[in-house]
Amino acid sequence: MRTIFSIMTDAVAYGMVLFIISIGLSIMMGLMRVVNLAHGAFAMIGGYLASYAIRDLHVHYSVAILMAVIGTIIVSIPFEILLYRRIYRKSDPLIQVLMTIGITFFIIGIVNFIFGPSLKSIPLPQTLSGPLDIGFRMLPTHRIFVIACGVVTALALWLLIEKTEFGIKLRASVDHSGMADALGIRTEIIYAVTFALAIGLGAFGGVVGAEILPIEPFYALRYMVTFLVVVSVGGAGSILGALSASLLLGLADTTGKYLAPEFGDFFFYLSVIFIVFLFPHGLFGRSHA
Amino acid sequence: MSEIVVTRVPHKRSIPFGQEAAGALSIIALGAIGYFLYPDDLAFLTRLIGIAFLVLSLDLVTGYCGVATLGHAAQFGVGAYAAGIACVRGIADPVALLAVGVFAGTIMGLISGALITRFRGLPQLVLSIAVGQLVAALANKLSWLTGGSDGLSGITPGKVFGIFNFDMYSRTAFLFSLGVLVIVFVLLQRFVRSPFGLMCRGIKDDDLRARMIGVSIYPRLVLMYGVAGAVAGVGGALTAISTGVVGLDSVSFERSAEVLVMLVLGGAGHLWGALAGTIIFMIFEHIVAAANPFHWMTLVGLLLILIVIFAPRGLIEPVLALFARLKRKGSAA
Numbered sequence: 001m002r003t004i005f006s007i008m009t010d011a012v013a014y015g016m017v018l019f020i021i022s023i024g025l026s027i028m029m030g031l032m033r034v035v036n037l038a039h040g041a042f043a044m045i046g047g048y049l050a051s052y053a054i055r056d057l058h059v060h061y062s063v064a065i066l067m068a069v070i071g072t073i074i075v076s077i078p079f080e081i082l083l084y085r086r087i088y089r090k091s092d093p094l095i096q097v098l099m100t101i102g103i104t105f106f107i108i109g110i111v112n113f114i115f116g117p118s119l120k121s122i123p124l125p126q127t128l129s130g131p132l133d134i135g136f137r138m139l140p141t142h143r144i145f146v147i148a149c150g151v152v153t154a155l156a157l158w159l160l161i162e163k164t165e166f167g168i169k170l171r172a173s174v175d176h177s178g179m180a181d182a183l184g185i186r187t188e189i190i191y192a193v194t195f196a197l198a199i200g201l202g203a204f205g206g207v208v209g210a211e212i213l214p215i216e217p218f219y220a221l222r223y224m225v226t227f228l229v230v231v232s233v234g235g236a237g238s239i240l241g242a243l244s245a246s247l248l249l250g251l252a253d254t255t256g257k258y259l260a261p262e263f264g265d266f267f268f269y270l271s272v273i274f275i276v277f278l279f280p281h282g283l284f285g286r287s288h289a
Numbered sequence: 290m291s292e293i294v295v296t297r298v299p300h301k302r303s304i305p306f307g308q309e310a311a312g313a314l315s316i317i318a319l320g321a322i323g324y325f326l327y328p329d330d331l332a333f334l335t336r337l338i339g340i341a342f343l344v345l346s347l348d349l350v351t352g353y354c355g356v357a358t359l360g361h362a363a364q365f366g367v368g369a370y371a372a373g374i375a376c377v378r379g380i381a382d383p384v385a386l387l388a389v390g391v392f393a394g395t396i397m398g399l400i401s402g403a404l405i406t407r408f409r410g411l412p413q414l415v416l417s418i419a420v421g422q423l424v425a426a427l428a429n430k431l432s433w434l435t436g437g438s439d440g441l442s443g444i445t446p447g448k449v450f451g452i453f454n455f456d457m458y459s460r461t462a463f464l465f466s467l468g469v470l471v472i473v474f475v476l477l478q479r480f481v482r483s484p485f486g487l488m489c490r491g492i493k494d495d496d497l498r499a500r501m502i503g504v505s506i507y508p509r510l511v512l513m514y515g516v517a518g519a520v521a522g523v524g525g526a527l528t529a530i531s532t533g534v535v536g537l538d539s540v541s542f543e544r545s546a547e548v549l550v551m552l553v554l555g556g557a558g559h560l561w562g563a564l565a566g567t568i569i570f571m572i573f574e575h576i577v578a579a580a581n582p583f584h585w586m587t588l589v590g591l592l593l594i595l596i597v598i599f600a601p602r603g604l605i606e607p608v609l610a611l612f613a614r615l616k617r618k619g620s621a622a
Contacts, residue, residue, distance in 0.1 A: 035411060083594065093410050094357045095597055098553055101546055102593030109587025117583060217583075225418050225542060232415040265426035272419045273404065280412035 005137065007258050013143040015250025016150030017209030021223075022230040023157065023242045024198030024205075030237015031174050031194050032088045037100040038079075039202050040220040040227055041107040046072045046203025047215035048111055051120035061125040065207050072203035073196050079103060080195050088191060089177065104220050117217045122210040142211055149208050153201065157239055170194065174237060233275050235282025244283060309475045316474060316564075320467040324460075331459040333575060335531045338466040341567040342524025343544075344551050345477060345560060349517040351549070352557035353481060354510055355493035356406055357414050359545050360421020363401060364518040366428060366540030368394035368525025373441045373535040374434060381447035383465065383530050390526020391519045397424075398518015399511060406510035409496075418542070425540040440536035444529055455531070462531035473523060477560055480516070489513050490558075550593055556603020565605050 025039040050068035053059050059067070083103065087096050124142060132141040161167040172180040173187050181187050206215065213223060226249075234245030249268070256267050275283070323334045343365045350356045371393030372386045380386060401420045405413055428435050435441050448454050453461045480486055492499045492506050500506060529535050538544060547570075555566020578585040600606060 029411070035414060083598075086598070093414060094351065094355070094557075095601065097357055097359065097414065098549070098593055099597045101550070102590045102597065104590065105586045106590025106594065109583045109585070109590060112583045113587065221543065225422065228415060228418065232411055236411065266423065266430060269419045269423040269426060273416060273423065276412050276415050276419065277404065277407070280408045 003258070007254055009139055009143050011251040011254035012247065013146045013250075014212055014254055015247035016147050017205055017212050018226065018230050018250055019150050019243050019246035020153050020205030020208065021202050022205075022227045022234075022246060023153065023239065024201035025227055026231045026234060026236055026238065026242045027157075027194060028198040029231055031170065032084075032191055033090075033236075034084065034087055035093050035096045035100065035228070036084075036198075037097060037224050037228065038103040038107065038220070039198070040222075040224045041104045042072055042076055042199045043202040043206030043223075044215060044219040045075055045107065045111060046206040047122065047210050047219065048115050048120055049203075050207040050210070051122050051215060052115065054123055055121075061123075061128070064122070065204065068207045069200045069203045073200050076196070076199040080192060084195060085188075085191075104224065108218065108220050112217050120210075120215040122207060122215065124211070146208055146212070149204075153204075154239060154243055161239070166190075166193070229272050231282075233272065233279075233282055235279075235284040238282070238284040241282055241284030309478050312478050312560075313471050313475050316467070316471050319568075320463075320470075324463065331463045332532075333571075335459050335463045335466050336528065337567060337571045338463075338470050339524045339528035339531070340548065340551070340571060341470065341564055342473065342527065343521050344548050344555075344563045344567045345473070346517040346521035346524070347548050347552050348557060348560065348563040349477075349481075349520065350402075350510075350514055351552060352559065352563070353486065353493060354406075354489050354513055355496075356417075356510065356514075357410075358405060358417035359414060359542070359549065360401070360405075360417040360419070360424075361517075361521065361548060362540050362542075362544035363421045363424040364394050364397050364521035365525040365528075365544070366424060366535075367397040368518075368522030369529040369535045369539045370428060370435055370441065370525075371522070372526035373444045373529040376444045376446055376529070377441065381445075383446045383449050386446060386530055387469070387523060387526045390522040390529070392522070394518040394520070394522015394525060395515050396518070398521070399515040401518070402511040402514025406507060406514060421540070421542060421545055425537065425542070428537055428540050435535075438537055440534050441529075442534045444533045444535070446530045459531060466527050466531060469523060469527060473520060474560065474564075477520070481560065485509070485512075550589060553603060554592070554596060556605035556609075558602070559605050559609070561609075562603045562605035566603065569604070 021039070021043050025036055028034055028036055028039075046068040049071045050064045053064040053067045054061065083099060087099055090096065128141050128145050130141055131138040132144055161170060169180070169185045169190055172183070172185060173190050177187050180190075206213075206219075213219070216222075230242060230245050230249060233249065234241030234243070249272075252271060253268055260267070324331070327334065343361065346364060347358070347361045350358060350361070368390035372390040375389045376386055380389065401417070404420055405417045407413075408416065429437055432438075446455060449461060449465050453465070455461050488499070488504060489509060492504065492509065496506055525535075525539065528539065551566040551570040552563055553566070554570055555564065556562025573588075574585060577588060596603070
């Protein structure tokens with residue numbers, strides 16, 4: 001019982017980290033149809049910035065998160081203007097893969113040149129580092145914090161996309177970008193804002209999840225595949241899909257590591273092959289003609 | 290891409306097997322340069338030839354069929370492990386080991402082709418990654434068979450044709466690999482201009498139109514994957530034979546991404562592009578990465594971005610355009 005409970009907590013926390021980082025990628029792939037393999041690289045920039053802010057500027061954890069998110073968005077703007085705009089909605093996935101792999105390599109090289117090639121820790125504040133008593137059991141506060149962040153992110157995104165004018169325009173551009181354009185929706189602005197949102201969420205997830213996915217020199221390459229798998233299994237552009245895929249994969253991965261550490265990766269990818277083969281557009285995705 | 294097919298097909302060959310002979314002679318010439326000018330780097334050059342097979346193989350599926358894959362190292366790795374395991378279990382003849390590698394690579398190619406070419410776009414990409422990672426996980430976990438993360442060592446192949454021993458300067462290994470490369474390259478030159486190869490090109494250019502004229506796409510792509518697997522298997526087996534070890538890096542995601550970069554650098558859709566990309570990339574990596582691996586990553590990233598923006602058809606394209614212009618001038622005069 002105790003094992004099951006701790007597996008569940010770890011699995012849900014891990015799944016939430018995956019969700020926060022991947023949902024940005026998922027929205028981007030749903031709207032701009034860009035297979036952005038560099039998404040993890042932006043999450044990595046967020047982690048490095050937060051680590052620098054806390055350890056060298058000695059600011060508070062919450063301020064560091066804010067600085068990391070805003071800093072990463074600022075860093076990403078030139079990439080958007082110079083590079084990503086060229087490949088929005090371009091049908092050839094090979095070009096997108098190549099360009100975003102190039103961006104990933106470039107960012108890894110530059111970031112490690114500036115901050116040094118070592119594991120970066122993001123020290124937690126007092127309030128988050130200890131265990132938390134929830135009545136009948138003690139749980140690590142940080143795990144609870146991550147899960148709460150994930151829930152808040154999901155709710156906020158749902159509100160943004162379903163209930164605001166921006167969300168309406170965004171959904172119109174997803175469904176038919178040409179028609180949305182013709183109706184007077186400035187799709188390039190929608191694209192730019194969505195890009196910033198996606199990158200910001202990625203950076204946020206990178207910082208918050210640093211305890212679970214440690215920030216290290218090859219972070220962007222190591223988790224590139226994981227994020228892409230989450231989006232593909234959940235279906236590009238779907239919040240519910242990304243959430244369920246993250247939790248499912250988080251559960252599969254964590255349980256596998258606890259119960260059969262020998263074959264964790266094997267079963268993970270085997271299930272991915274099955275799911276993608278049966279549902280090529282993801283569990284909750286729609287096909288884009 | 291369609292213009293290439295048009296300019297190539299009506300072109301009359303004046304000398305029979307002229308292109309094949311030119312290809313073979315150029316590779317032999319390049320090999321001779323390497324052999325005589327850089328006798329100390331033959332081990333590196335042998336590794337380069339091994340990778341060249343993988344890039345040629347990737348060219349068959351990506352350049353000629355338009356399949357976006359990030360798991361192509363699986364075929365190479367399976368070939369390498371098969372040859373390595375066969376050698377450890379008692380088969381010593383290098384040519385037989387090569388055959389084992391080809392066989393394993395073909396099987397792996399057919400399996401991954403059946404999975405990967407079923408879809409296009411994102412599902413295809415993710416399936417290719419998942420297949421590659423699955424093979425990598427297996428290679429890691431089946432340590433009683435593959436040596437796991439320590440790698441498979443103790444591969445000591447016998448003499449080539451019973452005459453030439455593998456020496457510590459890799460002279461035999463280099464010449465053996467070069468010979469196999471020449472044979473495979475010539476065969477591939479014929480193969481990509483065969484009706485089957487041209488049809489694959491047609492599928493890449495417009496799969497809907499290909500379907501409309503009655504081509505069943507899926508079996509052809511799977512078959513092409515099988516051929517690509519065989520070529521990659523040759524490379525894997527050669528690498529296993531010449532280096533004597535097979536590590537997890539031969540099935541890694543990084544290897545798959547790297548060969549894709551090499552292919553695009555040289556020019557996808559041309560056999561020469563695949564070779565040129567391998568040579569340029571590997572030599573640069575040999576020099577720069579030894580100094581600082583992170584500078585190397587920055588440089589590769591920058592190069593890749595520039596290539597995609599300014600020369601999406603690779604570095605080989607201007608060279609080919611020059612050749613075409615010279616030829617046109619020659620026929621006009």
